[in-house]
Amino acid sequence: MRITKNKRRRFKTIAWLILVASVGVMVLSGSKLWDVQQSYQMADDSYKYLTFKVRPEGRPVFTEPQTSAKSVNESVTVPETEPAIDSGTQILGRMPDVAIPDMEIDFDVLRSINPDAVAWLYNPDTVIDYPVVRATDYAYYLHHLPDGTYNNNGTLFIDYNWNDFSDKLTIIYGHNMKSGKMFASITNYKKQSYFNDHPYLYLYTHEDERYRIDLIYGCVIGAGQWRERAFMFDVNMDELLVYAAHHTTFRSPVSYTPGDRIVVLSTCSYEFDDARYVVLGVLRPEFSD
Secondary structure, three states: OOOOHHHHHHHHHHHHHHHHHHHHHHHHHHHHHHHHHHHHHHHHHHHHHHHHHHOOOOOOOOOOOOOOOOOOOOOOOOOOOOOOOOOOOOOOOOOOOOOOOOOOOOHHHHHHHOOOEEEEEEOOOOOOEEEEEEOOOOOHHHOEOOOOOEOOOOOEEEOOOOOOOOOOEEEEEOOEOOOOOEOHHHHHHHOHHHHHHOOEEEEEEOOOOEEEEEEEEEEEEEHHHHHHOOOOOHHHHHHHHHHHHHHOOOOOOOOOOOOOOEEEEEEEEOOOOOEEEEEEEEEEEOOOO
16 A cells, blocks of 8 residues: 555654654653752751751761660561550560660750751661651641751651650651651561661650650551541550550560650551551650669
């Protein structure tokens, strides 16, 4: 069958349009990737500068290794029914007391940059080395750095239902960034081996208090279920502990009692739509018994 000149011309035109469209898509994708990388770099630079301002000596040298929970069984056995918590009984064992790394945070400088700053959270050998602010809603600090710059990395912030870490329950929210920054690393607690190597974090407050957060549970939960059960309120903390114990991804030897303060670290997870991964820990003052 003979192809006329008009048809050839149309074929060439269509081919050129496809080529131009493909190039346009590539340019647009490249531009978006560039924007994302620039956003990551902006956030990294901002946090590095902030760290230099409030902690001129830089990252502390951790001279004593974290006590490892190697004795904990690598496999996680989840009970078939949610266990009841006896308020007078210790759960499992207890992490040995250790000195908290001597990290001096100039909270006067930090709070001059952001008056909402209430603490600094540090997890040795991970990227978690960030200020924590108190929010007035669930939205602003999802997309703003501590200095107020709009950025998708956001800032670690505590649930606005609570004032500070003196409350019975404190929840810290942070993004699960593809770059691995912010709270992306806490999803590693889905593996027992990661908990064994990172069994606790450290918290420094603007009131010159220093704590170790002894981790007890980590679990996946839907955001809708979290809201329905109102786990953000301390009146439901026992139910939260029961749920977390039943669904935990690691076994911890840590004990807790009804008088202990609980800290929750929360980030996005991707097992299903609107999934969250939360890690729970007990707030221990330095050299507590």
